[in-house]
Amino acid sequence: MTGRVLHIELRRSIASWLGAIFLVLTLGLCYGLTGPWGKGSGAWLAQWASLAQWQRYFLDFTWPAVFALGAWQGSRQRRSTMDELLSATPRPAWQRAAVLAGAAAITLTLASLVFFAIGAVQVARSTGYFTLGWLPTLLVGILAVAAGVVAGMGIGHLLPYLVTPPLVGVLGFGLMIAAQWTPSSPVPVRVQLFSPVLPGAATAFVTVAGSVHIGQALLFAGLAASGFLVSVVRGVRARIASVLPLALGVALALAVLPGRPATAYPADPGAVALVCDDHGPRVCVTRAHQNLLATLAGPGRQALARLAVLPGAPTTVIEIPDSGSQYVSLLPRPGDTVQVDLNDHETRYWGFSRLDPATLEWSMLLGAGTEPCATVLPPGAGPDADLLARVIAASWLFDGGARPVLADDPALASRGPGFAQEADAAEVALLSLPRPEQVRRVAAVRQAGLTCQGDPLALLTRGSAFR
Amino acid sequence: MLYARSRRLGVAMAAMAGSTVLLGVLGHAQAVPVGSTLSVTVASTGLMGVNAVLDRTASIRWPPRRAAHLIGMAVLAGLAGLPAAVPPGVVARDALGQAGLAGAGVTLFGGSFGWCLPFAALVVTYLPGLARIPVATWLAQPAGSTPALVAALAFGVIGLLTYSAIGRGRV
């Protein structure tokens, strides 16, 4: 009989609308708009963990709506003046509330699972790296959404006014964006983690700490319990007491949640482990990108062959996981290795589409096979002297200066015509020098890239480290 | 006076006062979209009378009264931002556009869901994919942004026309 009543509530309450709206909004956001979720090696369709994390990111825009609609549903009993009739029935109020909350939780869970399943089809095609690391992210997300609707119902039951839903929605949304206004937000990380919204995976190597899952699960369980109790108990004192689970959840969460972003979102050791191809010069990629190994091996060896003209030339290509651009200067830079970051802003994975052999090879020759020493400005951000030197070195290695520098590279072309002319002029000047001097200068650029000392552009145009 | 009471003027005024306090405390231009949405969505629940059938039988000419109600709402929501240290032009623009959206929302979805459209406009403002489109993120544009003003005016006019002419969707 309870099943039959659940069926009635699924059809007649806001539950089915809620699930549909939630799913359509989330799908519309990620397919209809371009945003950070489509970029980099941690794009939402690139890795399992990324999919789950970006799904949590979208809660920023859907969670307040879930709350508000829950509040509307929660006020149904009072709005319909059913109190009198219901208070004369024997079945305990918690069963009534549980069926209603259950209906909403079921549709929202289904919507979350459907979204994940749709993404999963594409993720399964694009990565060969699979662990169950995404599972707690997804489950805590579902718990958060269910807790949101139950808490909304509690508020709606307590304050059954027409203004409650918009008030809850707008204030909730305001609070959520206030917590994330700037990276240097005054809100402590622990409190930011009270929101179910995760910042989204910037790279394929980011995971969410277990302490975050545990803390958030405790918090949202408390929220759901309080919301449910408020819908059920009668009397002022009992209602005040029903805040206790939430208070307990907050206290436990504060104790468990990490206080620093680096602890909250650590690197995934499984994803950064290397997978190598030793048929020829060694080419390695991270496990997260293991199905790119074949793609990278050819261009990687080609690049090594071109770099062989330099003294002390590198002999291996190794993908380095993006360690976040703020750590790029701390990177160890061995001289016998060409380090490849598939997630940087220069040419490679950014935009998720340009993995053809020529582009890959070109990108590995940048800076004569070195990583940039400072944060690379994103495309379109204007001239960048270091980048100029890196590009000229790549062009010289790639085809000996036979073609204009920027022919292949729309991302670099976007830095403006002046940049292109400057690069071409500098390359012509380089080519006018005797061959051994050309080799020496390009090798010096590589050395500068390995040590992060000296000005690569000055080395290239004047042969000395100073401008 | 009775009309004011029946249309939840008190609640609306309280919300606007709350939004003033919010703007005052934060004193931040980024709080304007949230503040204006708060005032307007709460006030929007008064756009629909408690009893639609009763309203229909009343012998008042509704369209002018509805128009006046919506305009009054926009003006009050705009005034609510004045004491705070935020550009008054932005507050007025946001209040106007959001009031229009609330009117359209009430016409489309009825009094209990009229807040959906202003709320959606608020959420859209913070979508990362739309940050470079001023018409979509009109709520958060700085003072003097023409596309934002055009969007607000358009929403205001559409809302005023639909709400005063049709007035009520499904109740």
Next chain:
Amino acid sequence: MAARVVGAGETAPAKYAWEIQARGLRLRAGRRTAVRGVDLTLGRGVHGLLGPNGAGKTTLIRALATVLRPAAGELELFGERPRERAGLRGLRRRIGYLPQNFGFYRRFTVREFVEYMAWLKEMPKGEVPGAVQRAIDRVGLADRADEKLKALSGGMVRRAGIAQAIVNDPGILLLDEPTAGLDPAQRMRFRELLRELGSDTCVVVSTHLVEDVATACGAVVLIDEGRLAFQGSPADLAAAGTETDLGDSPSERGYSALLARHREAK
């Protein structure tokens, strides 16, 4: 009347003399004392609860429905006091209640709503579909059973309310102003239904309409200002009036006369 499964509890001999028994019952409605010491014994049959506005009819019915706790005095339903928590649940399963301000979920169909109420009354699962259909049939809503409540007229909603009240075959059926909004034909059918129900149920119907009481009820309870003014048969009610009393029918004249007498006596 369609056959139904008879539960074990119903075949057991009744351990009580009266379905409803009240002694010195005092009830509060908010801060006001609305019922001030009523002694009442009601058994099977249809009891019309009459009285002017504010006499305490609704308050009394609310107490009988176990919604309101007595402030003083004793109240026994089926021979049990509706105070103990566990016992209350059992009692409520055997009570049907139509509140004066009957609220309902607009999006539910008639059938869904009655099913929902049957679930809330903790009816055994197997009995529900049949009982729901029977209740809907009895109030004459069979052809509208799968329409949403918001699409029904006021009178039909009342009938849906009566259907939910009788769905659990209650031993005590409390109807607060059930005839409001019913058209004359419906009123007559409703009286028929009342007489039918009264054969094995203690039905308490509160109403302003003296005519309803006169034609459909086996007994009359008249209360005024929170006190019992009269209890007897409709014939006694009619006999109490004289030509000089206010009213268009013998029952109405009796009603006026009894009220006047009660007020004088104080």
